[in-house]
Amino acid sequence: MKRPVLIATTLLLLTGAGVADADARPDRYQLPGDAGGSKFEGIGADERRGLFYVSEVTGGEIHRGSSGSAQAAEWLTGDGTDGRFTARGITVDALGRVYVAGGPNGIGTGRPDLWVYSPDGVLLAALRAPGADVFLNDVAIGPDGAAYFTNSNDPQIYRVADDGTGWTATRWADASGVVERQPGFNLGGIVLTADRGAFVVAQGNTGKLWRFDAATGAVSAIATGADLVNADGLLRQGETLTVVRNFSRMLATLRLSADGRSATLVRQQATDPTRVLTTAKALRGQVLYVDSKFDEPTATPPYEIVTEPVS
Template sequence: MLRTIRLLCAIVTTLGLAVATGGPAGATSSDRRYPESISLPNGFRPEGIAIGSGPFAYLGSLANGSIYRADLRTGLGSILSEGPGTPSVGMKLDERGRLFVAGGTAGDARVIDTRTGRVLASYRLSTTPAFVNDVVLTRDAAWFTDSTNPVLYKLSLRGGRLPADVVRVPLTGDLVYGTGINANGIAATPDGRGLIIVQSNTGGLFRVDGSGVTSRIDLQGEALPQGDGLLLRGRTLYAVQNRINTVAVLRLNASGTEGRVVQRVTSALFDVPTTVASFGSRLYLPNARFTTPPAPDTTYNAVSIPRP
């Protein structure tokens, strides 16, 4: 009997340690066993990343639009959805397991079921040359940026249902398009009443209301040159500055009209990261390697760093 009691105590202690240290009984992304680097297929050319509540990341290919699903615990993964031969750029995942994908130069968007890899819906957003770059999900819509044309594309999601048509919302006000990459990353304001867009070629950050009127966010003299993907957590905005291998950390007011850069983070792991998603206490970024000529055998990865 005494031996049995000691054995039970040992089992309970082991389970308790597993939970406390993030072991199998309760693993978290802060566990040191989570890899810092996730290898992607050669020639994949990643750009977008999305992570939901589970420990899985979804990454899109600029080369052919395929979607790769990676297990954050092991770094292993495989192609979930074969691409259409056109790019996949920015992506967001909703609570229903639907992945909303910006189609870049194809001027389109599609929605993918992450359980099966099946394309649930496709949308022609522009019939003229375009670069549909990024997407954010709000309470009732998916909003896509276009880096070539001053317009947002809105998919209304009333009751969570996918719409039949897209609404085009022209951008007016302070955001003026010029040469190069214009509107890029997009996020919601902390109060959820507006949107935030970064303009890559000027480094400006702008608030957008539902009618498309833009106003420059006061960053107290700071700018975000090469600004790319955005991630909002509370009032903290993470802004990837791709070619300078930096993540800027900003603190915003509730309405998103003012903010300040409180920190800039870089890492030896970065090789032109484009956007950012989070899981647990870490940030995950795909390395697009824009300064490396792409080839079928070019290696690519996504990396993780502690969340500042």
């Protein structure tokens, strides 16, 4: 009597029937928010565990969700927890450790500029970046396993790692002689190139892309011929680079060479006019975009991560 059941099950597996239902995921994810309004910016993805982390600008809370569940939850409290009153870029390394950029959290306050947490939410490090007026915006994991943070106030990148003697933050690259500081947000989004030999970094106020050599820190311009003003988050998938242009409400798609030395515009697409998207990460076949609520004086729910950004 069991043979027909086994045959039917085998046929389902071979034909793929039922696979879509088993792997069905939400097209948007709900974030918890504060009664007085919440705004969001960064997102990190843990591909191995199927988790994503979202940073809250208003208060510095960190929220965590699963690719299979529509409802995220507060993972780390804010409002002064570990000296964190705001949070910006966020990423996850191969060990599941979570790195959080503090934006202006430490400017004029003596508070930390960044934090590192274990996968279980244990604080591993709360660090000040060397220098003054440091606004850590976004973060990416380098080929050496360290985390590299961009500075939106000056054209600098900071390296954060535990190299065996404890966690440290050092100024890894200073491109002041090449990248001109402009009013507004300077260096922001950062991704590693396909050949893992360089970082591509966005300068949001000018719309320029810059290449930082991963071995030397040397910087050079990447010619795109494209309007990338308000470039915020970057997402690289193979040779495809997506530039999220927050208040321009546009997504730019470029073909990026493996070494990051050249980029060609493929298309520009208008995003949902009711949202200001800041950045994106890929997680198990989906691209997740942060709806920041930056356009609302007092943000109101729903607070969402979306998978369909185009209007």
